Each structure stands twice: as structure tokens, then as C-alpha cells.
Amino acid sequence: QVQLVESGRGLVQAGGSLRLSCAASGSIFSINTMGWYRQAPGKQREWVAHITSGGSTNYADSVKGRFTLSRDNAKNTVYLQMNSLKPEDTAVYYCNIKVGDYDVDYWGQGTQVTVSS
Numbered sequence: 001q002v003q004l005v006e007s008g009r010g011l012v013q014a015g016g017s018l019r020l021s022c023a024a025s026g027s028i029f030s031i032n033t034m035g036w037y038r039q040a041p042g043k044q045r046e047w048v049a050h051i052t053s054g055g056s057t058n059y060a061d062s063v064k065g066r067f068t069l070s071r072d073n074a075k076n077t078v079y080l081q082m083n084s085l086k087p088e089d090t091a092v093y094y095c096n097i098k099v100g101d102y103d104v105d106y107w108g109q110g111t112q113v114t115v116s117s
Contacts, residue, residue: 002026004095004108008080011114017083022095022108024076032098034071034078038091038113045094051078063089085115 008020024031035050049059051069059067068081078095095108 002028002097002099002106004097004106006093006095006108006111009111009113011116012085014085014087014115014117016085016115017081018085018113019082020080020093020095020111020113022078022080022097024097024106028076028097028099030100031073031076032100032103034095034097035069036078036080037094037096038089039094039110040088040091043091048093049080050096082113085113087115087117089113090115 003025004022006022008018010018012018033050033052036048037045038048039045047060048063049067049069051057051071057069066084070079091113092110093113094110097106
């Protein structure tokens with residue numbers, strides 16, 4: 001059983017910063033990518049960013065230059081540093097990992113990020 005525990009939810013003003021973290025535990029033999037998705041009210045879940053086991057990162061255009069992803073492989077933990085937050089960043093953020101030869105998806109429970117204008 002794989003568990004993802006997220007932390008760092010919060011309410012911040014526009015222009016502020018917040019850091020999310022996600023720790024994976026359980027029967028994990030090989031985590032390929034770790035990343036984040038988000039879902040705003042009334043919208044579909046969208047990909048935000050991911051980081052590979054080798055440390056390569058990719059970001060959605062909407063967050064590029066403002067969000068930074070890092071990963072601690074020893075702790076199976078991924079961090080999302082969010083700077084220059086905008087009201088449109090308001091969403092529930094979901095941690096995602098892809099595991100094994102078939103990139104099996106696991107999801108966190110979601111953590112609320114609210115950015116006020």
C-alpha cells in the first residue's frame with residue numbers, strides 16, 4: 001500500500017509564497033516522477049509540474065518562473081515552492097507519483113491553496 005501525505009495548505013495574499021510538501025511511504029520500489037496537479041472550482045484537474053528521479057523538472061506555462069519543484073529521494077518527498085502567487089493559483093493541489101515499470105499513478109488527498117487579491 002502506498003500513501004502520500006501532503007502538507008502546507010494555506011491562505012496567502014497575492015504576491016505571497018507558500019511551500020507544499022508530499023511524502024510517499026509504503027511499498028515503493030521505484031518512484032519515477034513526483035509532481036503536482038491542481039483543480040480549481042468548476043474546472044478540470046490540470047498538471048502543474050513534475051520532477052524525474054534524476055532531478056529533471058517540467059512546469060506548466062502558467063507557473064513557469066514562479067514555482068520550483070525539488071525532491072529528496074532519500075525521504076521520498078517532493079516539495080513545491082510557490083512564489084509570486086496569483087488569485088488564479090487558487091485550487092486544491094494534489095500530489096502525484098508514478099511508480100514502477102508501468103508508471104502506476106498514486107494520488108494524495110489534496111491540499112487547499114487560496115490566494116486572495
